[in-house]
Amino acid sequence: MSDSKGSTAGDGASVAAIESRLLTEGNLRALGVVAVLGLAVLAFLGLSVAPPDRYQGDAQRLMYVHVPTALMGFTAFAVTTAASGLYLWRRTRNPRWDRLAASSAELGVVFTALTLGLGMLWGKPVWGEFWTWHARLVTTAVLLFLYLGYLALRRMIADPGTRARRSALAAIVAFADVPVVYFSVDWWRSLHQKGTLVNGGRFDPQIHGTMLLALMWGFGAMGVAYAYLLARRFLLAAMEEGIEERMLDAAIAERLAEAELEQAAAFKATEVV
Amino acid sequence: MRRLAAEVLLVAGKDLRIEMRSRVVLNQVLPFGGLVLLLFAFALDPDRGLLPRVAPGLFWTAVLLAALLAISRSFAIESAHGARDGLRLSALDPAAVFFGKALGIVTELLALEIPLASGMFVFYDLEGQGWGILVLSSLLATTGLACAGAVYGALAGGLDVRETLLPLLLLPVVAPVMLAATRSWEAALGGTTADAWPWIQVMTVFAVLYAALGALVYGPLLEET
Numbered sequence: 475m476s477d478s479k480g481s482t483a484g485d486g487a488s489v490a491a492i493e494s495r496l497l498t499e500g501n502l503r504a505l506g507v508v509a510v511l512g513l514a515v516l517a518f519l520g521l522s523v524a525p526p527d528r529y530q531g532d533a534q535r536l537m538y539v540h541v542p543t544a545l546m547g548f549t550a551f552a553v554t555t556a557a558s559g560l561y562l563w564r565r566t567r568n569p570r571w572d573r574l575a576a577s578s579a580e581l582g583v584v585f586t587a588l589t590l591g592l593g594m595l596w597g598k599p600v601w602g603e604f605w606t607w608h609a610r611l612v613t614t615a616v617l618l619f620l621y622l623g624y625l626a627l628r629r630m631i632a633d634p635g636t637r638a639r640r641s642a643l644a645a646i647v648a649f650a651d652v653p654v655v656y657f658s659v660d661w662w663r664s665l666h667q668k669g670t671l672v673n674g675g676r677f678d679p680q681i682h683g684t685m686l687l688a689l690m691w692g693f694g695a696m697g698v699a700y701a702y703l704l705a706r707r708f709l710l711a712a713m714e715e716g717i718e719e720r721m722l723d724a725a726i727a728e729r730l731a732e733a734e735l736e737q738a739a740a741f742k743a744t745e746v747v
Numbered sequence: 748m749r750r751l752a753a754e755v756l757l758v759a760g761k762d763l764r765i766e767m768r769s770r771v772v773l774n775q776v777l778p779f780g781g782l783v784l785l786l787f788a789f790a791l792d793p794d795r796g797l798l799p800r801v802a803p804g805l806f807w808t809a810v811l812l813a814a815l816l817a818i819s820r821s822f823a824i825e826s827a828h829g830a831r832d833g834l835r836l837s838a839l840d841p842a843a844v845f846f847g848k849a850l851g852i853v854t855e856l857l858a859l860e861i862p863l864a865s866g867m868f869v870f871y872d873l874e875g876q877g878w879g880i881l882v883l884s885s886l887l888a889t890t891g892l893a894c895a896g897a898v899y900g901a902l903a904g905g906l907d908v909r910e911t912l913l914p915l916l917l918l919p920v921v922a923p924v925m926l927a928a929t930r931s932w933e934a935a936l937g938g939t940t941a942d943a944w945p946w947i948q949v950m951t952v953f954a955v956l957y958a959a960l961g962a963l964v965y966g967p968l969l970e971e972t
Contacts, residue, residue, distance in 0.1 A: 562967065619919035626915055630908050643964045644902050644916070650960055651920050658923040658949045662930070 489570060502705055509702040512695030519688040536596040538688045542696035544589040544614070550582030550700065551621060555649040558642035569715070572638035575645055576628055577707035579621050581700060586618045609660040616655050620648045634715065754839050758847020763854060765824055772817050772855045780813040780863045784870070798871045803932035806867055807888070807925050810860055815914050817855050818896035821848060822904040831905060834969065841965035845897055849961065852893035860885055877935030880943045884935070887950035888928035894957035895920050901968050924953055
């Protein structure tokens with residue numbers, strides 16, 4: 475499979491070397507095991523070790539998953555933006571960045587949808603309704619639609635070069651909108667629960683003891699899960715491109731063979747005449 | 748700078764000339780916008796007095812839907828007869844192409860908004876006040892819509908599915924414009940003009956942001972194979 479398209483040879487080769495050394499099957503399996511164990515421990519910490527909340531009761535336990543998935547969703551979109559920028563910048567242009575951007579955007583959509591879903595499950599018992607028009611909810615919903623659009627755009631462009639360039643531009647143009655959406659919706663309605671960990675730009679946790687431990691563990695476990703899924707999806711994207719290329723090559727070869735047969739037949743016909 | 752302006756006018760002039768001759772926006776999109784405003788009256792029973800209260804939101808929803816069609820049209824004319832290649836080969840500054848497309852869309856949208864708004868004032872029985880805010884926020888919102896529309900129209904341009912893809916790409920992006928334009932019209936019509944200023948700021952930031960982004964991304968967007 476040719477990865478050299480549009481990239482300087484030296485740079486591409488060194489990235490390829492790092493990639494093949496890091497993303498081995500053994501490493502990925504180990505990372506997967508760590509991710510599953512981490513999530514299992516998170517379930518244990520969140521469900522049995524941490525006490526129920528004084529006001530929200532057991533419903534509050536959803537926070538140990540909800541807040542980490544939200545953070546991973548945002549991280550995933552940030553990775554997509556960074557990778558898109560690296561693809562667009564000529565000196566670092568490489569199909570890998572495009573693959574990374576696409577893989578991370580897919581995970582971002584999954585994590586963001588999960589965040590909204592879990593938030594709604596939490597909202598029913600605590601707020602009395604699944605959905606309220608709070609600033610953060612609306613912003614997150616808009617974010618989800620922005621990246622659903624990005625993924626839809628990707629699916630619709632067949633040529634890999636055009637797809638990579640257009641989607642990289644789309645990712646950056648969409649990401650630029652996020653602060654505008656956030657601030658405008660925030661002015662519109664600002665009622666969401668205050669930050670639990672960071673208030674006024676300062677790390678100032680409002681929870682303590684095992685609850686804080688469970689939440690912090692959640693960040694780590696979800697981060698490892700994201701890294702694992704990202705690596706798997708990234709390799710899958712490379713394989714998909716390989717198949718596309720091979721199918722294209724096969725189709726071209728088939729067409730050439732047909733043309734040769736036709737030519738031979740035509741030649742024979744002239745000989746007979 | 749002067750050359751850039753001349754090129755911008757050239758591209759916008761080309762689009763507007765095509766519109767003058769084909770009358771697609773005027774004869775199809777404008778009646779569509781009016782129809783949407785009529786359908787809102789069916790949806791929200793006019794006797795309940797709801798229409799005048801929610802009129803700003805309805806107006807900007809109608810404009811947004813009509814804008815989708817106008818933007819689609821603006822890029823449909825580029826995809827036929829290899830016009831996109833012609834534009835690329837024309838040696839025009841890509842930024843000028845972007846501003847030209849956006850200016851053409853702004854002109855068309857303003858030509859839609861004026862009759863639509865007039866119709867709404869009459870049929871929804873609105874009392875006009877705060878005209879300065881109404882006009883200023885419409886100009887800013889339209890500029891923002893057209894700039895974002897010109898970027899996304901080109902992104903989806905040339906694809907078989909652009910009619911269905913463009914709304915999905917554009918609507919979440921212009922959500923803040925829709926929100927800001929509605930709130931600022933509400934403030935103007937409600938007589939609380941001071942409440943409109945934060946929204947005017949949002950629309951200004953959005954318009955400047957997408958004008959700058961468009962000028963930057965049009966080069967790579969047009970040069971692709």
